[in-house]
Amino acid sequence: MDDKKxxxxxxxxxxxxxxxxxxxxxxxLSGYLIMFITSHLFNTGNAETDAKMISIITxxxxxxxxxxxxxxxxxxxxxxRTKTRWGHFRPWVVAGGTVSSIxxxxxxxxxxxxxxxxxxxxxxxFGILYITMDIFYSFKDVGFWSMLPSLSTSSREREKTASxxxxxxxxxxxxxxxxxxxxxxxxxxxxTSTGDDRGWFIFALIVCLIALLTAWGVGIFTRENHxxxxxxxxxxxxIIAIFKALSGNDQxxxxxxxxxxxxxxxxxxxxxxxxxxTYIMGMPKAFSIFSTINIFxxxxxxxxxxxxxxxxxxxxxxxxxxxxxLIGIALFAVAxxxxxxxxxxxxxxxxxxxxxxxxxxxxxxxxxxxxxLKLGHRDESLALSIRxxxxxxxxxxSNGVVGQIAIIAGMTTGATASSITAAGQFKFKxxxxxxxxxxxxxxxxxxxxxxxxxxxxxxxxxDELEKTWxxxxxxxxDTQVSGEIAVPTPISGKLMNLSSVNDQTxxxxxxxxxxxxxxSDGKVLAPFDATVRQVFTTRHAVGLVGDNGVVLLxxxxxxxxxxxxxxxxxYVEQGQKVKKGQELIEFWDPTIKKARLDDxxxxxxxxxxxxxxxxxxxxxxxxxxxxxNILELKxxxxxxxxxxxxxxxx
Numbered sequence: 236m237d238d239k240k241x242x243x244x245x246x247x248x249x250x251x252x253x254x255x256x257x258x259x260x261x262x263x264l265s266g267y268l269i270m271f272i273t274s275h276l277f278n279t280g281n282a283e284t285d286a287k288m289i290s291i292i293t294x295x296x297x298x299x300x301x302x303x304x305x306x307x308x309x310x311x312x313x314x315x316r317t318k319t320r321w322g323h324f325r326p327w328v329v330a331g332g333t334v335s336s337i338x339x340x341x342x343x344x345x346x347x348x349x350x351x352x353x354x355x356x357x358x359x360x361f362g363i364l365y366i367t368m369d370i371f372y373s374f375k376d377v378g379f380w381s382m383l384p385s386l387s388t389s390s391r392e393r394e395k396t397a398s399x400x401x402x403x404x405x406x407x408x409x410x411x412x413x414x415x416x417x418x419x420x421x422x423x424x425x426x427t428s429t430g431d432d433r434g435w436f437i438f439a440l441i442v443c444l445i446a447l448l449t450a451w452g453v454g455i456f457t458r459e460n461h462x463x464x465x466x467x468x469x470x471x472x473x474i475i476a477i478f479k480a481l482s483g484n485d486q487x488x489x490x491x492x493x494x495x496x497x498x499x500x501x502x503x504x505x506x507x508x509x510x511x512x513t514y515i516m517g518m519p520k521a522f523s524i525f526s527t528i529n530i531f532x533x534x535x536x537x538x539x540x541x542x543x544x545x546x547x548x549x550x551x552x553x554x555x556x557x558x559x560x561l562i563g564i565a566l567f568a569v570a571x572x573x574x575x576x577x578x579x580x581x582x583x584x585x586x587x588x589x590x591x592x593x594x595x596x597x598x599x600x601x602x603x604x605x606x607x608l609k610l611g612h613r614d615e616s617l618a619l620s621i622r623x624x625x626x627x628x629x630x631x632x633s634n635g636v637v638g639q640i641a642i643i644a645g646m647t648t649g650a651t652a653s654s655i656t657a658a659g660q661f662k663f664k665x666x667x668x669x670x671x672x673x674x675x676x677x678x679x680x681x682x683x684x685x686x687x688x689x690x691x692x693x694x695x696x697x698d699e700l701e702k703t704w705x706x707x708x709x710x711x712x713d714t715q716v717s718g719e720i721a722v723p724t725p726i727s728g729k730l731m732n733l734s735s736v737n738d739q740t741x742x743x744x745x746x747x748x749x750x751x752x753x754x755s756d757g758k759v760l761a762p763f764d765a766t767v768r769q770v771f772t773t774r775h776a777v778g779l780v781g782d783n784g785v786v787l788l789x790x791x792x793x794x795x796x797x798x799x800x801x802x803x804x805x806y807v808e809q810g811q812k813v814k815k816g817q818e819l820i821e822f823w824d825p826t827i828k829k830a831r832l833d834d835x836x837x838x839x840x841x842x843x844x845x846x847x848x849x850x851x852x853x854x855x856x857x858x859x860x861x862x863x864n865i866l867e868l869k870x871x872x873x874x875x876x877x878x879x880x881x882x883x884x885x
Contacts, residue, residue, distance in 0.1 A: 247396065249456035250382070251403035253328070256449030257379055259407035260332075263442045264339060264372070265630040266506050267415055269293060271435050273641040276345060278648050286642050288350060291358060293638025299366045300631030303373065304624050310373050314381060322459040324378040331375025332450025336443040338368035343439035345432065369627070375450060376623045380596070382459065397596055398541050405533030405589055411442060412526030415509075416519050484606035484618060489685035490598045491621045493678045497557070497595075498629025500674035501588060504564070506637045507667040508581060510646055515660060516572045517652030525578055529585045536589040543590070544597075549689055550682065553594050556587035557679045561672060568668040596622065598686060601693040608696050640666050691797070698796040701771055702740050704778045704788050704841065720783050721852075722866035723762040724859050725819070726836050728752040732855045733837070738793050741837050746788065748849040749839035750865050759789060759820040759836070760861050761813040768810075774803035777819050778841075785868065786842040791822055793833040802826030816862060840868065847871040 272292055277285040317323045341364060350357035415438060423434030482488065512522040543552055563583030570576040599622050607613040641647055644659035655663075724730070731751040736742045741751075761779065765787070769778035775795040779787045791803070802823040807813060827834040843849055848869040853859060 246457045247399055249452045250396065251399045252449045253379060253453035253457075254400035254403035255407035256332070256446040257376060257407070258404035259411050259442050260336065260339070260372070260446035261376075261626075262408040262411040263439060265502065265633065266509070267411065268339070268342060269296075269506065269634050269637050269641075270415075270509060271343060271439075273638060273647055274650075275432055275435055275648065277350065279351060282647075282649075285648055288354065289638060289647060290642060292361060294635055295358060295362055296365060296638075297631045297635030299362060300369060300627055300634065303366060303369050304628050304631070306370060306373070310370070310377055314374070314378050321454070324382045324459065325454045325457065327374040327378035328382075328450050329454035331371045331373070331378065333447055335368050335372035335375060336447040336450075338364050338371070340436075340439055340443045342368070343436050373623060373627070379453065380622060382453075382457065395541060397593055397600075398537055401537045401540075401589055401593055402534055404592075405537055406530055407445075409526055409530030409533055412509075412529065413523050414438070415522075415526075417523055483610050484602055486605050486686065486688045487599060487602040487618055487621060489681065490595060490602070490688070491625055493553075493682040493686065494595045494622070495625045495628065496674045496678040496681065497591065498625050499632050500671035500678070501560075502629040502633035503636055504584065504667055504671045506633045507640070507663070510637075510641065510644075510663070511577075511667065514644070514646045514650060514652050514655050515663070516574070516577065518572075518574065521574060525581050528578060528582055532582055532586045533589045536586050537593065540590050540593045544594075544690070549594050549598060550686065553591065553682050554679055556591050556594075557675050559587050560584050561675055564668050564672050564675075568664060597690075598688050601688050601690075601696075604693060604696045604700060605688055608699055636666060694796045694799075695794075698794070699740065701776055701796070702746050702788075702790065704769055704771075704776070718870065720785060720846075720868040721864040722785060722787070722838075722840065722868060723815075723862045724750070724752055724865045725759050725762045725789055725838060725861060726752050726754050727756055727758075727859065727861045728754040728836070730851075730853055730855050730857055730859050730865065731835065732851075733839070735855070736793075736835060736837055737833055738837075741790075741839065744843075747839040747841040747843040748866075749837065749843075750851060751838065752836045752859070754824060754834060754836050755858070757822040757824050758818055758861070759791065759822070761815055761817045761819055762787065762838075762862070763815050764813070766810070766812055767807045767819075770805050770807060770809050773798065773800045774805045774820060775800075775822070777805070777807070779813075784842075784845070785840055788837075788839045788841050789819070790837040790839070791820065791834075792827050793835060795827060795830075795832055795834075797832070798826065798830060838865075840866070845870065 273289050276292075277288045279285055279288075314323055314327055317326065319326055342361070346357065346360065349360065418438040418441075419431075419434040421434065422437040423431040425431055508525070509519075509522050512525070513519040547555075560583070563580050563585075567577065567580035567584060570580050599618065603613060603618050606618060640663055644663045645655055646659075646663075729752065731753060733744065733749050733751055734742050736751050740746060759777070763781045763783055763785070765779040765781040765785075767777065768780050768786075769776075771777070773796050775792060775798070776788065776790045779785075779789070781787065795803075804821045806818050806820065813819065824834055840846070840849065846868045848867075850867055851865060852867050853863065853865050859865065
């Protein structure tokens with residue numbers, strides 16, 4: 236499929252709703268399954284037995300989620316290597332979303348009271364179901380967010396698409412927080428302050444059904460866009476190769492480390508917020524007020540990200556976001572039961588989280604091209620599997636910590652705010668505020684010291700990758716070339732030797748042989764009949780495969796990728812057939828010069844190896860007109876072998 240610059244409205248809505256369902260599911264899994272287990276599931280009438288079962292199950296969840304982390308890179312690699320008529324990602328989104336939704340719903344039951352009949356069997360069955368659910372959810376989550384690089388190679392377009400999706404995520408995650416307590420109580424068979432088994436099951440049924448339907452929506456209504464840059468030079472196979480691909484991408488590893496500390500911090504605090512409202516303040520329904528506020532703040536935060544990212548570097552924005560969160564934690568720690576103060580503190584802690592997610596997502600997404608340039612192959616899903624891996628690790632630690640804190644603080648089945656001791660409150664607050672604050676400080680330090688992959692840096696990387704366009708045709712293109720072929724200039728101006736171009740990649744001839752033009756106008760024409768194989772997202776370059784067998788890259792200016800398409804108009808699309816003299820691109824030269832960039836137009840034969848002789852037929856320094864012949868390409872006739880000359884003996 237063509238590398239289109241924007242998604243259709245239907246696809247964008249489907250992707251955003253997919254994010255809505257995905258994060259609603261994740262919120263239910265990471266935040267409220269533990270609440271159900273600690274406060275409702277185990278009710279044998281024996282407090283000691285119930286606490287023991289809670290401890291075993293929450294620790295089992297933590298251990299299984301940590302074990303599953305080691306599977307995630309293989310999940311990402313499997314998705315990368317998936318080749319179906321429906322693409323790499325959509326089959327996994329649909330299958331993963333379906334299976335994980337069904338199993339999570341089962342986990343919101345007591346499985347027919349199995350834990351009362353046979354506790355060991357219950358733990359085994361629970362463990363099998365949980366790890367199966369978690370693996371299928373990983374396939375869905377990795378596949379879903381890994382679609383982002385396949386939508387465009389432009390950072391700006393990725394930010395726009397990710398922002399729409401993150402609004403969907405924010406609303407999905409937030410609505411679960413808003414509705415969880417009122418819905419659990421409303422659907423309960425008995426009137427209780429925190430709901431009963433039936434109420435929680437019906438609420439889980441609604442969320443799981445939404446997750447399933449939106450996953451199918453992504454599968455039906457979205458499409459992966461084809462781009463030559465996305466073509467791998469080789470597959471990443473085997474355990475060693477997978478870990479080399481990850482460890483070799485240092486920017487991916489550093490941002491993952493910073494995100495790891497951040498995730499542990501926010502998941503502990505976020506998971507304990509519902510406990511704070513329920514058992515510290517004695518106001519469980521007030522949690523819905525906070526969650527409602529958080530939805531609107533999250534939407535505002537997500538909407539502000541594209542604006543702020545244009546004015547502030549990722550590094551500065553990341554630091555400011557975590558600084559605000561630290562202030563929120565400090566205020567939260569002293570707020571007590573003062574509802575307005577608690578809401579203000581919780582909002583300050585929650586508001587920047589959507590921005591932080593988008594910053595990390597953009598850096599990890601851009602690290603795909605960073606790794607491709609550095610390692611020589613592209614690993615989209617493998618690289619982007621690290622983000623959900625870190626998310627799940629934070630969730631795993633949170634699940635284990637929250638379960639134990641609930642037991643230590645006495646926040647288990649039958650507990651109320653009045654039954655929590657002062658010592659229990661102190662331990663609870665220490666884990667909710669103290670530990671996360673330390674983690675956030677470490678996250679800021681790592682990000683500021685080690686992450687260098689800015690939007691500007693990514694644009695430069697994409698530009699370098701675009702220069703290598705067409706090299707894959709040396710081996711994959713079956714078009715035969717023979718005899719002599721003349722290559723005209725696609726633009727008027729002063730002729731230059733390729734070696735005079737102020738760019739080492741082009742001037743060295745590593746991309747291929749060719750020439751350059753100092754343009755006198757801004758019209759780029761097709762030099763021969765050809766098929767357009769690539770129109771680059773920033774419109775400053777075009778790749779052609781001629782009917783004559785010549786693979787040609789026409790690159791306008793040096794560093795012009797920084798203009799992000801400003802001043803460039805493309806008149807052709809990928810896959811389009813063009814005739815000699817047909818206009819391909821028009822550019823406004825003053826825009827390039829105003830940005831203090833070099834406007835030299837480079838014309839390179841990327842399959843130069845197929846020709847025995849490539850020479851210029853005009854002299855450098857002279858003025859030429861578009862369609863004047865500049866290069867002459869020759870192929871050697873097939874040589875006769877000694878065997879061909881041997882005559883049979885008489």
